[in-house]
Each structure stands twice: as C-alpha cells, then as structure tokens.
Amino acid sequence: MYRGKNITKIRELLDKKVITKEEVFEKATSLAHYFQDEYNSFVTILDKVKIKDSDSLLSGIPYALKDNFSTRGILTTASSNILKDYVPVYDATVYKKLKKAGATLVGKTVLDELAMGGTGTTAHTGVVRNPWDKERMIGGSSAGSAACVALGIVPFAIGSDTGDSVRKPAGFGGIVGFKPTYGRISRYGLFAFASSLDHVAICSRNVRDAALVTDILKGQDPLDMVTLKSENVKYVDTLNDDIKGKKLFYIKEVCGKDFYKDTNDLVLKKVITTFHDMLDKCRDKGFIIEEVSIDMDLLTALYPAYMCISCAEATSNNANLTGIQFGPRGVGNTIEEIIFNARTEGFSELIKRRFVLGSYILQKENQEKLYLNACRVRRLIVDKITELFEEYDGMIAPCSGGVAPTFDSRSEKLSARYLILENHMVMGNFGGFPSITIPYTMIDKLPVGLNITGRVKDDALILNIAQKIEELTGLKDIYAKVGEIDV
C-alpha cells in the first residue's frame, strides 16, 4: 500500500485520509529497519517525528537525508570515524526547508566516507548493497540515499553530488538523480568536500518528483553566497512543455557507436546499442539528436583534473576535523599529539591518500603545474560544452559503460576509454550545469541510466526533456521488489 509509491500517490492517500501522516512515517521506518541489515542504507533511522502542519505538497511525505547534512540534535557522521559521535547544533538550509514543508525525515543515509568516493563501500558503518543485486555496489558517494529510494522505502532522498555522487548511484539503482544548476539549492550545512564542485542533489523515482522537491528546495539563501536568485517559475508546471525540435548532442568519444565497435565487453556493447535505440525513440518523438566530437586530450584530462581540484579543496575543507572543538578528542600530552591521533584514527586510508595528494597539488612549487593546470582544463572543458549549448539544448550519454559492478570487480580506471565513459558526468560539476540521470533500460535484470545535462540555469528545460524521455523508457517509478514485506 505504501512501499514504492511516489510522492503524488502518497499525497493522494494522505489527502483522501486513507492513511495518516503518522502511519506513513511508521511504514517508512519499518521498511527502513527491515532492509537495514541486508542493504545498509542508513547510519541513523529515526523513531519519532514531529510533523509540522503545512499545505506543501511534501507535507507528511517521508524522505531520507545523506548523513553529511547538518541536522540539529541528530547524529551526523559523514560516515567517518572522525565524526562518529558528532551531533550538530545547527540545521542545514535544505533540512530546514523540508522540515518547514512538513516532510518527515526517516533517516540519515550512509555515504562514502566524507563523500569522497564512488563505490558506497567506504563508510565507517560498512558497505551499502545494491537493491537489484546484493552482490553489487550501488555506487556512491550518495549510496544510502540511492539505495533507500531504489528499495521503495522513501519516495525521495537528498544527496550531494561533487563528481557524480548522486547521478552515478541513481544510474546503478534504477532511479532518478537530479543535480540542479550550481547555486540553485543552498549548500549551507552540507559538509564540504570540494566547494566549487559540491551540489545538493535529489534521488527520486520519477522526474516529476525530482522537480517537485527542487521547487521546495531552490532559492537564494543568505547563508550561501553562491546561491542564485529565486525564480518565480515552478519546475513541476513546465514539465509537459512541447519538446519538438529540441536539439541534443552526444559526444562521439563518450558513447559513439563506432567508437566501441571493437570492444569485447558484451555489457558495454549492450549499453551502447540500447542507448542508441533509445536515441532513435527520442528522435521519433521529435528530438533532434546529433553526434559531436571533442578533442580526446581534453576528455582524458577530465578525470585527473577532477582529482586535482577535488582533492585540493577537500584537504583544506576537512582541516577543521581536528577533534579540538568537536569530534572525538585524540589522546596525547601535547596539542600536536592529540590532533595527530584524532586524525590518524579518524580517517580511513583512502581519505588520507586523497588529502596527501590534494596537499601536494597545492604546494607552492606544484601549484602551477598541477592545481592551476587542472583549473585551466576545467575552463577549457566548460567553455567547450557551453559553446555547444549555444546550438544544442542538452547533452545526452549513458551514465556508465555497464551495470553496477560487483564488489570484487577491479575497475579498469586506467584505460582512456573507461576514464571517459565512467567519469564524463563530472562535466556537470565543472560547469555547474543542471544534470539528470534516469533509468532507460535493463540489462541482465539490472538497471542502466542515461544522463542529460543542459545549460546553466536552464533546469526547467532539462527536467522537461528528461520527463519526455522517461515516458519512452517504460521505467518510471520502478524499484527493486525484494524482501517479503508488505506495508
């Protein structure tokens, strides 16, 4: 009755008084508990909620929040030992807005430690499993947020997206992942990973719900200087606009048919074929879709440039984690010792490696060659895409070259081909472009997503296009129907 329902359906049940808000919350938390051991979506599941009266469409709608959003009085760990006992004293703007709208927080979701990872395997509370296949990753870093939506526990969840941290796991989880334009949603209270790339993003099971939640969250926030002036338009109202004649491009070097004709990877082949089949369906619907080519050197530079910029910013952003004014205090007799011990014990290996890398990149003698060159590549790429957006309304591509990887798979990060196809969504963060992932096909019973990215500030159009393509996929509102629970 409740599980797997989208926002509109739950709204209907509530409005018709078939079910009360309290009952909805209870059902959501019981689902959360039921799936917790197997899939590990949550760091914290709440047991009670104070529902604010509101006439918002989200009133009484349960949701989950990534555990790197500051929630006053509720444990917020960023899935790291260094914050394992941290209870914030202030609310993130996003949380405040959702509270005001009357949405009910079911739990705080697991992420890759400090949001620095793409696997969902590095949280201090253990790995998150993919609802479609427990032996596979859901991807990250917003692993728990994607998983709990894919399990039908909540209709939507909030995540953060610095490289592709919502859109990637959304792709592997068969759900919608939407990252609006940089500054569309306030980051105040989101634990910073790489500030110039960090976005608040939304997991939902259909495009309309993503638009609806964005409508609630968007707007200029005096506490976040990068936020954009509020628009009067409601995205949910423009979803059905006619898209005839809208022009999309895909990058040959990312997903061109010919580009992969020699591959032995059958799944990759299937991804590319089904993707192009989907493009044909889109063309039938009235879209104009063309192939463009971009300099390979620029595309291969994407991932290393992303690594440099994100690690550099991250090492600075996390320098507040010393155990002095909050977090577990390290033992020791001197101030250096206690900070050393807190940080040595608090961060996992991966985090430390990234910090060292970031710090090295920022060293005076390396800045020019590493940090600044990475920032230069960022400009070249963003300029190129922006130039294409003068002619095209959006860019389209598969989210990745395959289905969700198994836990034991070793990624072939080093080959240039994978480097591009697995990481192209970073472009959305480089330029702050609105970018959305929706499921478009199933391969071996596992969902695969495609991504649409558009002009800065043109969130409405991207949602509009995504909604039209969603109609063609037949995969709207899907979730992993696992478990023997009926609520």
Place this chain on the structure above:
Amino acid sequence: MIDKEKLEEYASKLMFKMKDEEYKTLQEEFEIILKQMELIGKIPNIEKVEPMTFPFKNTDVNLREDEILDYLTVGEVLENTKHQIDDQVKVPKVVDEDV
C-alpha cells in the same frame, strides 16, 4: 617516483600518520596522476588559459549587510567537547606562540 620520506612529510604536515603499505599505494597513485597531469601540461597554450575557480560567473552575488543575526549560545559552542573549563575549550598547553 616520489620517495616515501617526502610523502611522510606531507602526511605529517596534514597532521596524520600512515602505514607503510599505505604509502606504497599512495606512491602508485601519485605516479598515475602525475603522468596524467603531465599530459595536461602538454595541451597547446594551456598556460594562457585563465584558471577557473567558479563554475560560472555568478551575477546574483550579494555581500551581507552588517547586522547581528543568528549565533550560538555558549552551551551550543561547547556542546561537542567534554574538555572545557570556565566556558572555554581546554587543550594541552600550547607552547609555540605563533605561526
């Protein structure tokens, strides 16, 4: 290859220690990323490109009016540390007075 001592020094400047085997992984990672960055350095005229910090030019920026608004109570300031005396955060004696 960046030698281990150098990496140890970087880690120590970041106020943490790493294990020996972790440095090995780190050295490998460094090798990969530095090689990739070397390729970036070869992009023609890269040095003439203005480095990008902000995703796009934001024309909606407002500086804050000079007003006192929300701030924390003393209790909130100290809520996340057990180590306190006289409403202040207690730490081992700080010897070196300046940085």
Place this chain on the structure above:
Amino acid sequence: MYKVVIGLEVHCELKTKSKNFSSAPNTFSTFPNSNVAAVDLGLPGILPVVNKEACRKALLTAMALNCQNPDEVIFDRKNYFYPDLPKGYQITQVTKPMGVNGYLDVLVGDKIKRVKIHQLHLEEDTASLEHHPKYSLIDYNRSGIPLIEIVTEPCIESGEEAVAFLEDLRDVFLFLGVSEAKSNYGQMRCDVNISLMEEGSTKLGTKVEMKNINAFNNVKVAIEYEIKRQSALLDKGEKIIQETRRIAEDGKTYSMREKVDAIDYKYFIEPNIPSTPLRHEYLEELRSSLPELKLDRYLKYINKYNIGKSDAKVLAKVRSISDYFEEVLSYGSDVSLAVNFVTTSILSTLNKLEISVDELFISPKMLSEVIEYVYQGKISLDHGKKILYKAIEEKIDPIELIKKENLKQINDEDELLELIKKVMDDNLEQVRQYIEEDNKHVINFFIGQTMKVSNRQANPNKSLELIKCELERRKTDGK
C-alpha cells in the same frame, strides 16, 4: 655605521556590528564564547558570507593610504593548523588585496617621511588562547572579527620613524572611523622586520622578525635594542641569525626560534565567495567620502592659517576637534581667537568633563558668536572665556548669557577716564607711592580696581594706557 632597514606588518581589527564572515556580534565581551556563530567555530557545513561594511572600511582605508584598489573582491584561503584557527585555514586576500602600492606621509620631527605601503588586505582574526601553567584555553569570541593587515615596504630607518608611522596610521584609522585601534585591547598589533646593512652596500642584511607587539613604545624599544644588538654582532664580524624574537619586559629581545623553511600556506582562491565586481562609481563615491587627513590639515593650518606648529598639531590630531575648529572658522571667526578658544577653553573643558566634542553643549556656531563679540571688542577675551564656562555649566546659549548679564565693554575713553579718576581719588595713598616712590606696581593695582569698579567691563588695554597717562599727569601736576 650600519643602515637600518625596517618593515612593519600592522594588524588592525575593524569596527563593525557583525563579524567578517558571520552575523555574530563583533563586540568585546568578557564572557568567553558568547559571540560565536557556527561559522566562527568552523563546524562542518558552514559557509562564509562576506560583510559588506568590512569591505567598505578596508577599501576606504586603502584609499586613505593612497593604494590602488582591485576591480573585484575575492578572498583566498591560507591553510595551516593551529588551535586558534578552527577551520584549519584563514580566509584572507592574496590574489587581489583591497589595496596595493600606496604610501602614508608621516611627520617625523619636522620632516615628512613617505612610508611606502606594499599592500592592505582584509582577513579574519583568530580565536584567542589563554595560557595556564598546565593547559591552554580557547575562546572563540575573537574568531572571525574583521582584520586588516597593512604591510609596509622595508623603508623605515629608525625606531622613531616606526613609532611616528604607527601613531599616524592609528590616527588614519580614527579619522576614518574604521577602527577604535586600541592597542591595549589588541585591536592594533604590529610585527617588525629589521635588518642592518653596511653603509653604502646594496645587499640587504639578515632579517630578524619580532611578532605581535601591542604598545607602540615597545616597538621603539625593541627596534633600538635590536639595532644595538645586531650592530655589536656585526662589529665583531659575527653573523646575524634569521629568527623570530620577542620583546620581554626588561626591554630586551629574546630569541623564540630560528626561522626554518617558510611555511607553505598552500593558498588558493576561496571557492565559497564568488567574485563581487567593484564598480567604478562605487569606488569613486567612496573616494569622495574620504575626510581630509591629519597631515594635510596640519599643513593647511600652518601654511594657510599661519597657526603656530604646536597649536596646529593639537588641532589636527583628533578629527572631531579639528572638524569643530574648522566649523568655527567656517562662520568667519577670527583665526587666532578661534585657535585660542579651542586649544584652551574647549580642550580643557573636554578634559575636565571627560566628554567628546560631539557631546559638548557649545556648538561651533555658538563659539563663533562669542568670538565675534570678543573680536568686535564688545566683550573682553577674559569675559568671553568666563561666559563660555558658565554657558557650559548652565547649558545656556552664551549670547543670551551675555545679554542677560548686561555685559558689554567700556571702550569710551572719556567714560573710562572718569572711572579711573574716581578710583585714584579713592586711593590717594597708592597715587602718592607712584609719585613719590616711583612705585610702578601700583599700575596693576589700579587696573584691578578699575575692572572691579566697572564690573569687569572696562577695556583692559585702553584702561592701562589711560591709567599710565593719568598717573604721569598727576606726577607732573604735583611738582
């Protein structure tokens, strides 16, 4: 002999209502951790939001120091670990400081010394540490208070020049109203870099750094001690060690530690503060609001108004006094009378009542009216001053007071002579002393009596002349 090369780094807290990047109060509090926002504590998820007024004050100061301003406001992060720095980085300005390449002309003795300003930037203060024998305590109240740092070129050559610069710089802050600049509250702090070089050499000597000196006099003491210490070492052919020293209470400096490799602060542009363009019109508007500064006023007073140097110094020192004085002049008052009244009556009243000139009952307009009465000889200077004190005490317009007390000055010589004759007839013994004993002291006695009899309205200068004549006349007649 060695040439002394000194560069100063001056930190000054700006006076604003709220902090630089948070809306917590920027006020001195004796209660620890009572003025702290999440931003100032560096809690996870916080974001800086730039205080417009702090930017305005920093830009204004940069303009007053003849600096070039940037075309946009951006900030950088300075990364280092220290317990007084909760974020693990300080937000400061490296890429585009609020001002570069400026100067401040400073009066050292009788000469003007141009101190070149390398840059002025806006940043945030750190938390404060209180040291106890076995532990230290952190108070975050100071964390995030807007701070400007002014870095001079190494162009200062003596302790005297350094102190003159610091004092004049503080007066700039006070004239602009950007800071209270109280060094005893640590609102203004100074780092000194000093090196000695052989006379005639072009090679700079080894630099010694002295940090965080609050009192200006200590700056002078420290510099003079260092000059002596370093000269002695160089005379002996020894090397100066590059190090950081501190000044102790005995006026000597002691080594804190040798300077190892400079810390790499890994600066990068603060990504949470988007660039804010500084429009030309805004900067021009700001520039036009700059008040005339102390030295310019001083030079104007001595050159244009022919005021003596010591009076000119006193009048130009405090902006409110100087503004008051200039407003008095703007009503056309006589300059020397205005100088006289302001430097004596007004200043002594302010001192006595411990008030500022803005709180004074006598407005510049009122003072100018009193001065006009004196200037036209309607009342005496002496009277004028007495009236002023009374007006302040009773909070009555001084002109009304003059009218009420029917004050005027007797200038008519016939009238005066009649008075004087009467006084002399009543005091024949004193007249006799003058005639027979040639006792000149009785002249003062007669002046006193004349003033008394005339209810202090007799014109004292004229009376003096007339008394002398009358006494001489009687002496001649008596023979």
